[in-house]
Amino acid sequence: MENVGLGVVAWVTTARGWYEGEHMLRKKWAVACTVVAMSALAACGESGGDVASDPTTGASAGASAAGSGETFKIGVFGPEQIPQGEDVRDGALLAAKELNAKGEGPQVEIVFCDSEAKPEKAIACITKFAQQDKVQAISGGFSSAETLAILDTVKRAKLPYVSAGAAAPDVVKGVDSTGPGKYIFRIGPVNSLNLAADMCLTVTTKLTKEGFSKFGILHEDAAFALPLVEFLNACLPNPSAATKGAIPAAVKGVELVGTEKHTPAATDFSAQFKSLKDKGADFVIEVNSTQVGIQLGKQWATLKPGFALGGINVSGQSSAYFDVTKAVGELNGPAGIVRAAVSEKTIPFFDAFMAEYKRDPLYNGAATYDGIYALHEAAARAGALDADTLVTELEKTDRVGVSGVEKFNEQHDVIYSATDPKAGLSLLYFQYQADGSKKIVYPESLADGNTYQAPPGVTLP
């Protein structure tokens, strides 16, 4: 039985090589045909399972500890089936490749584990990292659900974890440099409350200047959006009070005419559009993180309901978004990243990512990339790979990353300097142009002379 099993494995491997250059579907058909046979033999493969090269490291970069000393093994997890997860993986692999090519400090080995966007699988990934792969640190993660789910396991495993996918404030809740949560860091995206504060500032200072006066909110009915929308509701009418003076008292509040929600699976927003339009909104702030944003943008662009649209639309950051939606004039930010000179690393990162993977990176691709760098730098500074030393060194992080100057606060949450516009990704807004290109319009320092243009069907005073 054992031999038969190995034979089939060998055959599939050959078959996969054979089909590599062929059309994707042909390969998939061939593979599909072997599924039944494989699963029947799967039980026999058990003993060989751990001996054979771990399939999850199939994509690892620079595995051999060439030259200097120990290999720094970092576990990275995310849902491989969706773009955010792919970017987590590829951002990490790109960082490892670059670091290993440079050859300074320890060699980096990435062990990727597919979390399938399920909390259950994510926890299993952490266990596997700790028990089987014996990694020295962890990064990645995609949604708040899976990131929050693994935190306890991370604390038990006592491995430094640099989170790179979840914006929920709870990720760093109760974290400090001495408690059991000290292993947890977040390098991106920015805490959703900070995002909200930034949106509030942009609306009250920039959009009012463009002539908008009545604002509505249309948000996904999701846990990540809830504190954000709550904050906006308090901040928009009264920015200075809500931000405890961070926004100066001279900035006036704006009129918020209504708040509407939609489910993460919605395909029809006409009821919400009508409600907001009837209330007189001339600018609608959108907040959504799933693919629902595509439908929203598309329907807004088609129906031209008479108000401008902008805000957080995560799918709106992807390369293919405009082709489907034709959402001319949609304002997108502040969670995204755009190929612009945010820091000296941003454009090189975009170009390297595009060269390697033929697509634009998303925010968590950049965050994981920065996360691997931050871990590596900490290890190089410390000259050791044990968890406690790494944590101490990570706390000292002060580096220029893709998203700006990155430091951790006492809660191990990433902060950007408030005074330096180039320091923070959170301050970046781009607008879709008629030709589909993305032009940064805020902040002006990065806008390169581009200005906000009213979308078709919207007239500004």
Added chain:
Amino acid sequence: MDVLVQGALTSAVIALVALGFSLVYGVGGIVNLAHGSFFMIGAYSAYAMSETGAPLLVSAVVGVLAATLAGVLLERLVITPIRHQEVAVLIATLAVAILVQSGVQFFYGGLERQLPGFVSGAVTVFGVTLQQTRVLAGLVALVTIVTVLLVLTRTPTGRMVRAVAQDEEASRLIGVRPERVTLYVLAIGAGLAGLAGVLTAPYGVLTPTMWLLPLTQAFAIVILGGLGSIPGTVLASVVVGFLDRFVAFNVKDGDIKVGLVTVAVILATLVLRPQGFLGKVAR
């Protein structure tokens, strides 16, 4: 007005899915939990064709044919061997639905896909601005439903189908082969669901889990209208379609609550009148 126009369009499309589900139950006594998969197969096949550069009309036709073929295969390979075991049919067709989901995810990934529409842009009907793709889908669905109803009531084939639905044994006596009729009806029902998939794809999204919603919707409608009752199915589609839009437009955060309202209606119907609005006395 929004509710009326949108409700009508929504109703027509969901009736298209529910009709096939109801026919299959009426004729074969089969509750086919893979019915939503035909919807998905229709949408994805059309998408696959359009990706190869085929004209949209060809893609749409291929989508409908693929769903029909899937219906035939399901009947022959899975349902026929276990036809008289109600629970086994439920579970096996459910397994088929999951298998199809897994297959679609394998070939096209979990990512949402988009099928271009025959038309784009907006149109204003009775003062309501709508996406043209929605209007087209609603109209095509309406015409198809009327055609199917006419075929059922006015043609010999239709009468044969209704005879089997009423009394399988009696129809056997007058020379009808219920097995054959079941096959036809499953194929046609699958085709109708596939058509609905093709029609809604341009304004909906294609995902590997898109089969579940139309299935539960059709299921609910058919139970509301009475399992196996065609007029009941149409009536219930209208009720569900309008209810959906009414709640969405008139209740605060209606979009979120619409599902709960639907569940409440289903449960109330099941408890108070299990045979549905127009159904025969429960079997």
Added chain:
Amino acid sequence: MSVLLEADAVTRRFGGLTAVNEVTFSVEEGAAVGLIGANGAGKTTLFNCLTGFDKPTSGDVRLRGKSLLKMARHKVVKSGVARTFQIVKPFPDLPVLANVMVPLIAGGTKGDLRVQAMGVLDRVGLAHRAASPSSQLSEGDLKRLEMARALATKPQLLLLDEPFAGLSVAEIGVLSDTIRQLRADGTTLIVVEHKIGSLLQLVERVVAMDQGAVIADGEPQAVMRDPAVVTAYLGGEATTHEQH
């Protein structure tokens, strides 16, 4: 002899159709009564009303003076009324013995249930098939199984719904002996049967129904000569099947 079961003006309507119309009769303890009538005469509906499987629209059914109408079906069984079905309803995936154990368990019987179930099977002559799956039984054996299951509820009154339907002459003979034995053991019987010849050898009283009403009641020979019965039978005699 005391009265065991009384039907008092039992009426059952389905919409506009009156299936059972003001039926009144009583059965004395230890009696064996045959219930005859053409298809659609209302026998099975009456049967269902007597056993709690259907509720009369009006009227009352009493066992030893106690109304059965308000009782749940299993309470009716517990109070001593058992029935068989015209179309046998075995528990097909259960072995014969287990089929008979179900009513014993439901009745809260104490002691070794297997032994007692074997005893019941022995009474109907099915002990040799105790371990077989009931799905493998012949039609005749299924009828016995059906009877054994009813007997296991320890009924005072046993209602048999067409016990001979679908059986061969030889099988009928064997089953008749079993039924006679039950009677000898003191079980009161009401038997619906189309095979009147076989029925008349079992009962000493016949109730004839037509269009929901009792048209004759008394000595078998007298009832069979009754002009109303003759007319009803000539009008619409069918052979075996009655709608259930």
Added chain:
Amino acid sequence: MTSTKVAEQPAAPSDGGSGRPSPLKRLLRPNPLILLALPIVLLYLPRFVDNTTLLQQIAVATIFVMFAASWDILSGYTGQVNFGHAAFIGTGAYTVALLSKYQPDVSNELALLAAVGAAALLGLLIGIPCLRLKGPYLALATLSVAGALVQLTFIFKTQTGGEDGIAGVKTVIDGSLTNTIGEGLSKLVLGPLTFSGLGGFDQYIYVSYFVTLVFMVVMVGGLMLLGYGKRGLVLRSIQQDELAAEAAGVPLTRYKLGAFVLSAACAGLAGGLYAQVRGTVALDLLAVDLSLLIIIIAAFGGAGSIIGPAIGAYVVVLLQNYYLDRATDLFVEHPELKIGTFALLLIIVLIVQPRGIVPPLLQRLSGRGSATRAAGATMVEGGGAKP
């Protein structure tokens, strides 16, 4: 449910129980030796397997055993197929998580009891209106209830966390009962020296492993005693023919509702325990995917036998979460193929061997081969161990 199954069984020559000494004595008993072997093997497994990743997955599978077995006592036995079992599981899990979040002083044991109570109450609330429903009607009703619960978590997302779920639930280590059981068995099996040498992470895994095992053995053992005892026979009779069961004097309402509530309570306990093992709850515990997976597991293993779904859960969950990933990287690249493969196998099983894979296998192991092959009720027929 009609008695249409009669025709499906091929007529086999009757053995009539002949030639065997008192066959009736074992009529209602599956082979206890085979049934005891499994928990004993599982108990001592950690002594020989120090792969904690595998052990953790076995603990998860053990929880799924409870899910499947609790589904089976309702759906497999009485034939009321529940398409929303996740509703009960999720209720138990969210009860534990919400208590841990808002009432951290409540002990883990009490939280588990509350989970059982909440799930049982839901079972009662659903069970009463569902008494009259069968087949497709029941399927839709149960499916919609689970769907409604998912929506409720969104409506109360401040409390339930919406799609994020609730993290930081007190775990098995925090519960004195669970920790005592877990540590005690760890020391028994692994020896005190070995255990004291393990770090916190291993301790958590071993405690989870043994606690789930103990709960599973108690629950599945109890359900099997019930299922193969008198009451199980009555439940089966209901599945075969409700009218005939009533004619046999079976109080239908009491049994059906009882099965509903028991099934819900067991699922609630398993769900609550799962929350304490994972330390987190999320929507996957209420989702339709979970309900469907349980049906696949149970039908695959063999519904209506408790042991079938239980073993089915070990096979399916361990293949899905562990072995398939290691057998070929096809399943690593395409995890969606796993569930698809199980669905395909299930379709084949349903057509070829409607009783699932485990009951026929056990029957063979029990040494009663061809003679009773055609018997419908495996376990009732099975047995053959020396008295």
